[in-house]
Amino acid sequence: MYLTEVKSWDIVKKQYRYKLKSYFGVFTSLVFIQLLAIFFSFNGTGMSGGASNSISYEVNYYSGDIILVFMMIWAFITAIIITTKAYRYDDFSFITNRSISHFSNILFLLSVSIFAGISVYLSTHLFQVLVFYLKDNFSIIKDTLSVTTWLTGISASTLYIFLFASAGYFIGVLIQLHRGFAFIIPTFLFGGLIMDGLGGNPTLFMNVSKFFGAETSFFLFAVKVLVVSIVLLLSSIGISNRMEVRK
Amino acid sequence: MSIIVMLIPILFFVVITMGIGTYMVRSNNKRSGGLRKIKWLLGGYTLVLLLATAFSVTLLPEHVTEGKMVTRSEMDKVQAAQSKIIDRAFAGKLENVKGAFLEKENWSFPFKGSTLDINMIDKEMYGIMVFVEKKKINGVVEATHYYGKSYIDGMDFTDKIESPSLAVDGKTLSIKAPKMLEVSFTKFSEGFAFSQFSGTRNAFEDHHTSVMGNDFILLSVPSDLNITGDVNFVNE
Amino acid sequence: MNVVVCNNLTKQYGRSKVIHSMSFQLAENKITGLIGRNGAGKTTLLKIIAGYLHHSSGDVQVFSENPFNNLKVSANTIFIDNEMSFSQGLTLKELLETAGSFYQNWDHDLALRLFDYFSLDPKQFHGNLSKGMQSTFNSIIGLAARCPLTIMDEPTSGMDSGTRKDFYRALLKEYIAHPRTIILSSHLLDEVEDLLEDVLLIKSGEKCLHLSIDSLRDYAIGVRGKTEKVQEWIDRIETIHLQDIGANLSYAVVKNDRSIKELEDARQLGLEITSVSAEDICSYLTSKTKGGIDHVFNRG
Amino acid sequence: MLINADSMKPIYVQISEWLENEILNETIQADEKVYSQYQLAEMFNVNPATAGKGINLLADDNVLYKKRGLGMFVAADAREIILRKRKNSKLNTLVNELAREAVQLQVEVDELVTMIKDTHQKIKEEQA
Numbered sequence: 018m019y020l021t022e023v024k025s026w027d028i029v030k031k032q033y034r035y036k037l038k039s040y041f042g043v044f045t046s047l048v049f050i051q052l053l054a055i056f057f058s059f060n061g062t063g064m065s066g067g068a069s070n071s072i073s074y075e076v077n078y079y080s081g082d083i084i085l086v087f088m089m090i091w092a093f094i095t096a097i098i099i100t101t102k103a104y105r106y107d108d109f110s111f112i113t114n115r116s117i118s119h120f121s122n123i124l125f126l127l128s129v130s131i132f133a134g135i136s137v138y139l140s141t142h143l144f145q146v147l148v149f150y151l152k153d154n155f156s157i158i159k160d161t162l163s164v165t166t167w168l169t170g171i172s173a174s175t176l177y178i179f180l181f182a183s184a185g186y187f188i189g190v191l192i193q194l195h196r197g198f199a200f201i202i203p204t205f206l207f208g209g210l211i212m213d214g215l216g217g218n219p220t221l222f223m224n225v226s227k228f229f230g231a232e233t234s235f236f237l238f239a240v241k242v243l244v245v246s247i248v249l250l251l252s253s254i255g256i257s258n259r260m261e262v263r264k
Numbered sequence: 265m266s267i268i269v270m271l272i273p274i275l276f277f278v279v280i281t282m283g284i285g286t287y288m289v290r291s292n293n294k295r296s297g298g299l300r301k302i303k304w305l306l307g308g309y310t311l312v313l314l315l316a317t318a319f320s321v322t323l324l325p326e327h328v329t330e331g332k333m334v335t336r337s338e339m340d341k342v343q344a345a346q347s348k349i350i351d352r353a354f355a356g357k358l359e360n361v362k363g364a365f366l367e368k369e370n371w372s373f374p375f376k377g378s379t380l381d382i383n384m385i386d387k388e389m390y391g392i393m394v395f396v397e398k399k400k401i402n403g404v405v406e407a408t409h410y411y412g413k414s415y416i417d418g419m420d421f422t423d424k425i426e427s428p429s430l431a432v433d434g435k436t437l438s439i440k441a442p443k444m445l446e447v448s449f450t451k452f453s454e455g456f457a458f459s460q461f462s463g464t465r466n467a468f469e470d471h472h473t474s475v476m477g478n479d480f481i482l483l484s485v486p487s488d489l490n491i492t493g494d495v496n497f498v499n500e
Numbered sequence: 501m502n503v504v505v506c507n508n509l510t511k512q513y514g515r516s517k518v519i520h521s522m523s524f525q526l527a528e529n530k531i532t533g534l535i536g537r538n539g540a541g542k543t544t545l546l547k548i549i550a551g552y553l554h555h556s557s558g559d560v561q562v563f564s565e566n567p568f569n570n571l572k573v574s575a576n577t578i579f580i581d582n583e584m585s586f587s588q589g590l591t592l593k594e595l596l597e598t599a600g601s602f603y604q605n606w607d608h609d610l611a612l613r614l615f616d617y618f619s620l621d622p623k624q625f626h627g628n629l630s631k632g633m634q635s636t637f638n639s640i641i642g643l644a645a646r647c648p649l650t651i652m653d654e655p656t657s658g659m660d661s662g663t664r665k666d667f668y669r670a671l672l673k674e675y676i677a678h679p680r681t682i683i684l685s686s687h688l689l690d691e692v693e694d695l696l697e698d699v700l701l702i703k704s705g706e707k708c709l710h711l712s713i714d715s716l717r718d719y720a721i722g723v724r725g726k727t728e729k730v731q732e733w734i735d736r737i738e739t740i741h742l743q744d745i746g747a748n749l750s751y752a753v754v755k756n757d758r759s760i761k762e763l764e765d766a767r768q769l770g771l772e773i774t775s776v777s778a779e780d781i782c783s784y785l786t787s788k789t790k791g792g793i794d795h796v797f798n799r800g
Numbered sequence: 801m802l803i804n805a806d807s808m809k810p811i812y813v814q815i816s817e818w819l820e821n822e823i824l825n826e827t828i829q830a831d832e833k834v835y836s837q838y839q840l841a842e843m844f845n846v847n848p849a850t851a852g853k854g855i856n857l858l859a860d861d862n863v864l865y866k867k868r869g870l871g872m873f874v875a876a877d878a879r880e881i882i883l884r885k886r887k888n889s890k891l892n893t894l895v896n897e898l899a900r901e902a903v904q905l906q907v908e909v910d911e912l913v914t915m916i917k918d919t920h921q922k923i924k925e926e927q928a
Contacts, residue, residue, distance in 0.1 A: 020563060020648055021604045023575040028602075035598050039587030041299055044306045046288045051309075065417070069476040070390060071425055074416050074447035081455035087284070094285045106585040109552065110641075111602040114571045138454070139313035142320040145452055149320075152450060162454065163462075170458030177457060207278055235461045262569055263552040299594065531847055669845060676838045676848060694811065697849040714853060717810050 028112055032121035039107060040125060043095050047088075047133060054087035055144045059151075079148060081141030085174055088133045092178045093185035096126055100189030100253075109263045119254050126182040134175030138167075169235045176242040180229070183246035190253040194260060334418045339475045346412040346478050353395055358482070358498040365410040368479075369427040373437070375405045380485065382493030383438045390441035392428060393480035394495045398487040405432065406484040412477030416447060422477060430481070439481065501528045503649055503681040504549055508558035511544055511705075518544045520705040521558065526683065526698075531675060533696040533713070534685040537786050541705040542685045543581070546653050549683070550579035562649065573649075578603070580642035581653035582635055586626040592637060593622035596644075605646035605678075614640045614670065618663065631658035639667055643674050651683045656691070668695055690779045699778070703786040716778045721756045725749070725771035733766050741784035743794055753784055811846055815854030820882045823863065823874055830876045834864060861885060 062082060066075040098104065099122055108118045162170070191198040232238040334342075345364040352358070382394055409427040413420065426442040453459055482498075485491060504526040511519040518541045526532050536542050547553045548560055551567035551574060560567060567573040586595050596615065600606040615622070618636045620629075629637060639655045656664045672695055675682060686692050689699070699716050701708040709716065720740055723730060730750040734742070741753035753776055758766075766773055776784075789795045809817075819835075822828045835843070840851035855872055858864045863881050864872040875881070902912050 020572070020576050023571060023604075025571060028571065028575070031601055034601070035587075038299060038594065038598070039589045041302050041306075042589045045302055048305060048309045049287070050284055065474070067416075067474055067476060069414075070392060070479065071428075071442050072414065072421070072445040072447060072476065074421075074449075074474070076417050076448075077450045078453070079450060080453045081458075085455050085457055087280070090281050090284050091288070093281075094288050097285075098288065103585065103588075106583075107587045109574075110584050110586055111599060112571070112575045114551075114569045114574055117571065136310070136313060137457075139310075139317045141452075141454055143313055143316035145320045146316045148450060148452075162458065166458060166462045169461045170454055173457035173460060174455070230456065230460065233461060238461070261553045263547070299589065299591075302589075530849070672845060672847075673842060676841055694844075694846040694850070697847045712849070713847070714810060714812060714850065 023112065025117060029117050029120050029124070032108060032111075032113055032117055033124045035108075035111065036121055036125045037128070040099060040104070043098075043129060044132075046095075047091060047129075047136070050087050050091045051084060051136065051140050054084040055140060055147065057087075058083045058144050059148070077152070079144070081137060081144065084140055084144070085137050085177065088137050088174075088178050089181040092126070092130055092133060092182035095129065096182040096185030097189035097192070099125070100186060100193055102193070105193070106263055115257060115262060116254065119250075119257065122186070123250055126186065127179060130179035130182055131175050133178045134171055137174045137178075138171050173235065173238065176239060177229070180242045180246055183249040187249040187253045190256050194256055334415055334420065336418075339415050339418065342413050342415070343475045350393070350478055350480070353393075353480075353498055354496060356496075356498055356500065358395055358397070361410060361482075365412050365477075365479075366422055368409040368411045368425070370409075371407040371430050373405045373407070373430075373432040374403055375432060375486075375489070376403060377435045378488070379435055379490040379492060380405065380432075381436045382483075382491065382495055383436050384494065385438055385440045390428070392439060393478075394439070394483060394493070395480055395498045396483045396485060396491050396495045397499050398489075398497070399484045401484065401486050403486070405437065405486075405489070407437075408482045408484075409479065410482060411479040413475070414477035415475040417451060417474055421445075421447065425477075425479075428481070437483075502526060503528050503563060504683075505561040505564075506558070507560075509545075509548070509555055509560050510557045511541075511548060511553065512556045518705050519548070519555070522702070522705070522707045523558075524700060524707055524710050526681060526700075528681055529679040530697045531682040531684060531695055532698040532700055533689065533692050534683055534700050534702065535689050535782050535786075536685075536687065536702040536708075538687055539704075540702050540786065542687075542702065543653055544705075545702070546579065546581075546651050546683065546685060549649075550577055550651055552579070575604075576647055577649040577651065578642055578645045578647040579651045579653070580638045580655055582631065582638070582657050584634075584638045588625060588627050591623050591625060592620055595626065595637075596641070599641050599645065603645040603647065607644050607646060610674075611640055611644035614643065617666070632660060632663065633658075635659050636663060636667070639671075643670060646674075646678050646680065649681045649683075651685075653685045654687070655684070656686075664691065668692065671695065688779075689782050690777075693778055699782075701782055701785060708785050713778065716781060717775070718756055719778075720753050720776045720781050720784075721758070722751060722753045722774040722776045723766055723771045724751045724774065725769065729769040729771055733762075733769055733771060737762075740781075741787075753781075811844065812850050812853040812857065815840055815844055815846075815851055816857040819854065819858060820863065820886075823878050824882055828874055830874050830878060832874050833870070834872050834874060836871055 058079060058081070061077050062080045063078040064076065065078075066073070068074070105118070108121075113121075188198070188202055191202065229238065229241060232241060342364065349358070349361060349364055384391065407430050411422060411425055411427070414422045414425060424447070425445055428442045429440045431438055431440070483491075483495070491497075502525040504524075506525075507523050509519055509522045510517060522545070534542050534546065544553065548555050549562055549567060551562070551570050554568055562570075562573045563576060565573055567577070590598065592615070596608070596611050600608045600611070618633075618640070620633065620637060620640075626634065626637065635655060635658045639652070642650055642652055642655065656667060659667065668691070671682070671684075684692055684696070693713060696713045698710065698712050700710045701716075709719070711719070723733060724745070727744065727748050727750040730742075730752050734752050734754060737754050737758070739752050739754050741751075743751045745751045763773060787793075819828075822834075828834055834855070837848045837852035837855055840846075840854065841848040844851065855864065859866065859872065861881055862875055863878045865875050867873055898912070907915075
């Protein structure tokens with residue numbers, strides 16, 4: 018029987034298609050978590066009010082922040098889940114090698130991040146419509162979005178989500194390398210955050226979030242996110258080279 | 265206390281992450297109902313989202329006041345200008361009113377008497393500054409209600425504000441509070457990913473600022489008229 | 501051409517060696533049975549060949565390449581075992597289609613006909629199947645993929661005897677129609693014996709024998725008779741197996757390389773000479789002690 | 801043959817004997833093509849190599865001959881060869897057994913030959 022020659026890129030595409038189909042279940046949790054986020058968003062991000070001689074006012078502020086944050090957490094956990102054995106071994110029932118497996122995983126995460134990024138924008142609008150019908154005050158103020166703001170906004174949402182997915186992937190691979198990381202990482206992370214908080218000014222937490230959140234140039238922001246994500250993903254690939262392919 | 269306050273968002277984040285994580289791992293273990301069911305779910309959801317977005321983009325604007333937003337520094341400038349004018353008015357000099365204040369309403373009452381008493385109805389609830397300017401006019405009292413530019417969260421509300429009602433009965437000018445303007449509205453922002461690069465606001469700054477404009481009534485009266493009541497004389 | 505070549509192949513976890521300095525070659529288009537007891541290292545060896553596990557030392561080549569994490573090897577090899585994991589989100593039918601999209605030689609028609617024959621439900625999920633049904637499904641994929649190297653690790657575990665027979669028959673017919681290199685591991689030689697061309701017998705991670713099935717059947721002879729006569733005859737001969745089979749009766753198994761004279765001697769001693777089935781040879785060769793299980797009970 | 805007849809014959813021997821029987825009862829004629837090793841493998845459910853070995857056994861005895869690219873064919877004198885071979889191997893075994901038994905029972909050669917002659921005569925008469 019003659020041997021088949023395969024092109025890596027061809028197999029990447031096949032694995033990617035297989036993953037889109039077989040990991041399709043992650044979209045169930047996406048829908049559920051988005052709806053949950055919309056529900057939480059009804060609390061509003063703030064309220065202000067005041068009065069003078071002839072005027073009294075009350076403003077309720079709503080934003081899509083919670084939806085985006087929830088999607089970031091969702092992507093983080095999705096990435097961890099797809100590094101687990103149950104998912105990892107699925108690839109190896111068919112043609113693959115480890116780089117292809119990682120690469121198709123990354124493509125998958127990128128795709129769901131893009132979908133999640135767009136759906137954050139869309140579900141913010143669903144939320145607005147719901148607020149419009151469920152709250153009495155009909156005066157609504159919205160920022161007018163220019164096309165550029167709109168595009169950068171959706172791209173930035175996608176990048177934020179992908180950043181978290183990359184972090185989740187990295188942590189997931191660490192946990193696969195050694196179960197102990199499942200306890201070390203949360204302890205380290207949350208312990209660090211709390212110690213930070215106890216110190217009075219949460220420098221670490223603030224610095225990390227400012228590194229991304231306070232960047233006002235979209236180009237620099239995109240560069241920052243992509244560089245950090247690529248470092249995380251390459252590290253994941255490097256770490257996994259220490260493991261057996263399948264046990 | 266402050267430590268606990270600091271920890272709350274972190275704890276909230278931890279709890280939410282753990283909650284979402286548990287749910288996702290659980291739902292992951294359950295056999296999903298196959299590709300078809302999820303496709304329907306996702307397709308349906310996406311359709312709802314698209315409809316909602318189309319609706320909010322095309323239909324909501326009828327109900328939406330698209331604010332011409334004023335930046336914080338502009339508001340600060342407006343407020344400073346108003347205060348300056350009022351301060352100087354108390355010192356007896358009212359000038360350069362236009363610009364910072366709008367002329368909301370004018371009244372003109374024929375008046376023959378020698379003494380005019382200014383009476384504020386519901387003094388406890390409503391107090392408005394009254395400035396009096398003596399002019400070379402006869403048999404008439406003119407009143408103007410000025411209102412300073414008012415912004416709630418960057419939106420100009422000056423036009424919506426009503427003037428008090430003025431009436432002369434005998435030798436009394438009574439000022440009655442206008443109907444209270446109650447503003448209650450909802451403000452949406454798309455989220456930090458959208459505002460981060462638009463240059464207007466910063467996610468790390470509190471952006472809720474309002475300017476409640478000062479208002480006053482300027483009475484122009486014949487120079488020989490004697491005014492009683494809680495008033496301030498300007499431009500003597 | 502050799503499809504699989506191993507030289508001093510060793511695999512160890514920590515200090516324990518699971519595969520110990522194994523050397524052998526598997527020629528193209530042969531069905532080789534990998535036979536050994538549970539824990540002999542069959543699965544580990546197969547996973548190294550399939551490219552799933554690192555080897556610790558020595559050399560292994562599949563299609564003249566190191567198989568570990570190798571795309572070319574992966575594309576031309578299919579590894580079927582009962583731990584095979586498939587997406588829980590896809591139905592069996594969707595899984596078959598996916599498999600078809602990967603393997604160039606895939607015969608979808610064959611897959612569907614086997615699927616029907618073994619009455620699998622296309623809408624079912626892999627995780628919901630019984631163990632036997634899972635094995636059946638995995639084996640269908642293994643057959644239909646028509647990979648130049650097809651590795652099946654205990655493919656029939658959990659199948660009922662009818663299905664086993666059907667599967668082996670299907671395997672043979674597929675092999676005749678589309679010859680390929682097949683490695684079939686089993687702890688029961690009996691069941692697969694007729695299918696095999698070669699046998700690779702391993703014991704505690706070491707190669708024990710690698711020969712054709714016909715040579716294996718001629719590999720040893722058994723002698724039966726009075727204990728002292730048997731003892732006398734085997735005095736200077738290395739025995740593979742020695743067993744008491746009743747009052748003053750013994751059974752010995754030795755390599756089938758005795759001279760005619762020695763065999764005549766045995767006859768003179770009143771010993772009965774028998775052939776030994778391949779299954780029994782494997783079982784004797786891989787047993788820990790020469791006396792077999794009886795040894796445990798003979799404390800006298 | 802020193803190995804007991806009651807033990808199982810290897811499959812390739814069984815296959816070659818089956819083919820011999822087919823030739824003896826003329827199911828397969830002289831100069832006719834015999835089954836290929838693959839057909840035999842399917843029929844007996846064995847590895848083609850094993851089936852091939854059975855065919856080679858007959859080729860070695862000149863029962864079959866090879867036509868290049870066409871396969872194996874039955875030799876013209878296949879039946880004779882088979883008969884001769886069977887006679888040899890079977891009788892040899894039996895004679896061996898017989899002689900051994902005779903030695904054990906202290907039967908002399910002449911006595912044994914007489915016994916054989918008588919029995920042979922008897923069977924011939926019965927068949928006639």
